[in-house]
Amino acid sequence: MTTALQPTYALFRRHLERIIPLTDDEFACISSLFTVKNLKKRQFLLQQGDMCKYESYVVSGCLKSYHTDREGQDHILQFSIEDWWAGDLKSFLRKELSSFSIEAIEPVVLLTIDKQRLDRLYAEIPKFEKFFRVLSENALIATSQRIINNLSLSAKERYDLFLTTYPRIAARIPLKDIASYLGITPVFLSQLRREPTQV
Amino acid sequence: MTTALQPTYALFRRHLERIIPLTDDEFACISSLFTVKNLKKRQFLLQQGDMCKYESYVVSGCLKSYHTDREGQDHILQFSIEDWWAGDLKSFLRKELSSFSIEAIEPVVLLTIDKQRLDRLYAEIPKFEKFFRVLSENALIATSQRIINNLSLSAKERYDLFLTTYPRIAARIPLKDIASYLGITPVFLSQLRREPTQV
DNA sequence: CGTCTATTTGAATGTACTCAAAAGCGGTGG
DNA sequence: CCACCGCTTTTGAGTACATTCAAATAGACG
Numbered sequence: 001m002t003t004a005l006q007p008t009y010a011l012f013r014r015h016l017e018r019i020i021p022l023t024d025d026e027f028a029c030i031s032s033l034f035t036v037k038n039l040k041k042r043q044f045l046l047q048q049g050d051m052c053k054y055e056s057y058v059v060s061g062c063l064k065s066y067h068t069d070r071e072g073q074d075h076i077l078q079f080s081i082e083d084w085w086a087g088d089l090k091s092f093l094r095k096e097l098s099s100f101s102i103e104a105i106e107p108v109v110l111l112t113i114d115k116q117r118l119d120r121l122y123a124e125i126p127k128f129e130k131f132f133r134v135l136s137e138n139a140l141i142a143t144s145q146r147i148i149n150n151l152s153l154s155a156k157e158r159y160d161l162f163l164t165t166y167p168r169i170a171a172r173i174p175l176k177d178i179a180s181y182l183g184i185t186p187v188f189l190s191q192l193r194r195e196p197t198q199v
Numbered sequence: 200m201t202t203a204l205q206p207t208y209a210l211f212r213r214h215l216e217r218i219i220p221l222t223d224d225e226f227a228c229i230s231s232l233f234t235v236k237n238l239k240k241r242q243f244l245l246q247q248g249d250m251c252k253y254e255s256y257v258v259s260g261c262l263k264s265y266h267t268d269r270e271g272q273d274h275i276l277q278f279s280i281e282d283w284w285a286g287d288l289k290s291f292l293r294k295e296l297s298s299f300s301i302e303a304i305e306p307v308v309l310l311t312i313d314k315q316r317l318d319r320l321y322a323e324i325p326k327f328e329k330f331f332r333v334l335s336e337n338a339l340i341a342t343s344q345r346i347i348n349n350l351s352l353s354a355k356e357r358y359d360l361f362l363t364t365y366p367r368i369a370a371r372i373p374l375k376d377i378a379s380y381l382g383i384t385p386v387f388l389s390q391l392r393r394e395p396t397q398v
Numbered sequence: 399c400g401t402c403t404a405t406t407t408g409a410a411t412g413t414a415c416t417c418a419a420a421a422g423c424g425g426t427g428g
Numbered sequence: 429c430c431a432c433c434g435c436t437t438t439t440g441a442g443t444a445c446a447t448t449c450a451a452a453t454a455g456a457c458g
Binding site: 174175176186187189191193 | 435436437438439
């Protein structure tokens with residue numbers, strides 16, 4: 001590990017240790033199985049229809065995961081910013097072709113791991129099972145909450161909630177991407193913004 | 200374990216062993232930490248605003264998880280039938296008040312476990328970490344797929360997809376519950392059914 | 399058989415969409 | 429540094445999809 005990469009791994013270690021405490025040896029083992037990857041703005045981490053070979057921890061930057069439908073419309077499933085993960089779990093775990101793309105919307109630094117190495121990691125450091133269990137549980141909770149919100153809130157309410165829930169994301173992405181995430185058109189979102197927020 | 204409960208636990212064991220192989224001793228340990236629970240039709244496993252104290256494996260019957268919004272409208276997040284799970288993970292793990300209810304829509308037999316016992320289980324049988332990791336991953340994949348579907352398909356397409364994806368659920372629940380799950384009104388679903396399914 | 403709830407049907411309304419065009423904003427090259 | 433080009437956001441008008449309200453019909457259950 002070179003000196004230049006220290007900050008990268010320091011963030012990653014803190015991320016892991018929020019869930020599982022690690023010895024220096026364990027962390028060295030873990031980080032040896034991850035690979036640093038850089039993406040420029042507009043580069044793809046994954047293209048819809050390809051196999052997702054990596055799960056990626058985001059060190060810095062921002063990516064969007066989106067499905068392109070039969071009519072060519074994009075629908076954003078997720079934004080991934082620093083200290084979170086990006087990937088298509090279904091494709092990654094089941095070796096199926098991915099049903100969405102993941103694209104950098106800012107320059108991105110990632111720590112990636114493939115399935116083979118992840119399985120090695122589970123074998124060598126069993127408590128890493130717990131790490132991904134907790135990570136999956138958290139993602140599941142957030143995703144379930146989003147379904148409830150989509151079912152029970154109006155478009156305006158979903159927009160206001162997005163702004164308060166993810167202010168750090170909302171501040172750095174174009175409106176049309178927020179619209180896509182919320183399931184509305186950018187034109188309609190623009191109209192919603194004209195109206196003042198109700199209490 | 201009484202003879203009468205054998206079929207109950209046999210199904211549960213097969214469920215676990217699809218993910219983690221178990222010795223008889225291990226399975227005895229696991230099942231000793233679960234409690235059988237019966238619910239009549241329309242009984243609640245969890246009421247919105249209460250704490251979710253149990254995660255429950257469904258041995259038989261069917262339940263619906265639904266959020267009731269400010270206007271008193273219900274929105275179904277999930278159906279749980281035999282060989283699947285029911286519970287509010289967020290409330291269960293984080294000890295927060297639940298934002299949805301879980302109600303039996305048929306007589307139900309469950310195997311329930313509370314947080315304390317689950318933690319004991321993780322400690323005594325570490326590979327149970329893997330079981331819940333895989334379970335969470337599968338649930339996350341399904342939930343993410345549902346978000347993509349909700350964003351990119353029309354109401355009619357979502358309905359047709361529901362019928363083909365969950366024929367065993369669709370066959371036994373009232374239409375209004377399917378409408379609630381799909382995020383449309385029962386009146387509108389009824390109109391959709393009039394139109395023949397397009398190819 | 400009667401009661402309660404679910405489903406269907408029709409009509410009027412509202413929410414969100416498409417289409418079209420103008421205005422704003424950011425990046426790039428001369 | 430400014431001018432231009434392309435993309436994003438806004439605005440307005442007309443339309444389509446999904447809703448509410450109301451009432452009739454059909455099914456389920458005691």
